[in-house]
Amino acid sequence: MPDRNTVDNSPVAAPGQHDVSKAQQAVEERLIETVLQSFDGCQDPRLKQVMQALVRHLHAFVREVRLTEGEWNKAIEFLTEVGHITDDRRQEFILLSDVLGASMQTINVNNEACGDATEATVFGPFFVDDAPRIEQGGDLSGGAAGQPCWVEGTVRDTEGKPVPNARIEVWEADEDGFYDVQYTDNRVSGRAHLFSDEQGEFRFWGLTPTPYPIPHDGPVGRMLEATGRSPMRASHLHFMVSAPQLRTLVTHIFVRGDELLESDTVFGVKDSLIKDFVQQPAGTATPDGRELDDRTWARARFDIVLAPA
């Protein structure tokens, strides 16, 4: 097996070269070689590997599509806009990475399957560090609108041992499709953290997830529109679960039957993360005796397995 850290300087095959004369191909390939060699003196082998691979793939792209100078200009303008709209609250570069599948691919590369460990998915832009703590059975909705949803499960390691005291962060949008941080009134809702109990179990009230669009009023949204893509994400509930000596898990659970499962705009859906959110008619007794009057509610189960760190 080739060592994955070996530096490979061979040019990436560039489809679309058939109409290009041999002499022109030689000019283009000579430039690639020269640019690759410009990194030969780099003292950091990993940086050298990354930069040379970037050059090879970037040149392969330019040559494959025979990029026009007008298109090059448009690309620069687009990236400049992505930079201009990015600030402390909005990260358009990550959004761009998300809709190109680059975030999800980076997660795949860095979270190889480990036994029956729960799969990871995208982090998204709406996590905040200091969400309130709730006790077991507490309600994270904080007044956010939506159908009440009872969520319960366990945290275990890959040997099946319960993990007590795991920190479980949960966050979600309200039924209008907005996270609390997208409102301007400093509300804190639809987010909390809790700890698994001595048996590794947890339970809380949240909201049944509903679909919503990613922020699409900027250059990334315009790119989606221009390419006929939807900005919608499949309905989901975010989790980040951490415990000593175990790999921190960033993931979501998705709603079985949601019609957006196949077209999530950030490619975050994995089959193992699709769960039943079982609808409960109004008047059905709740697990903790909570009175919901004439409201329907839902319940879901998420058994979490953490890989070793």
Ligand code: BEZ
């Ligand atoms: C989200 O889950 O909220 C999200 C994820 C990626 C990009 C934008 C939003």
Ligand code: FE
């Ligand atoms: Fe989300």
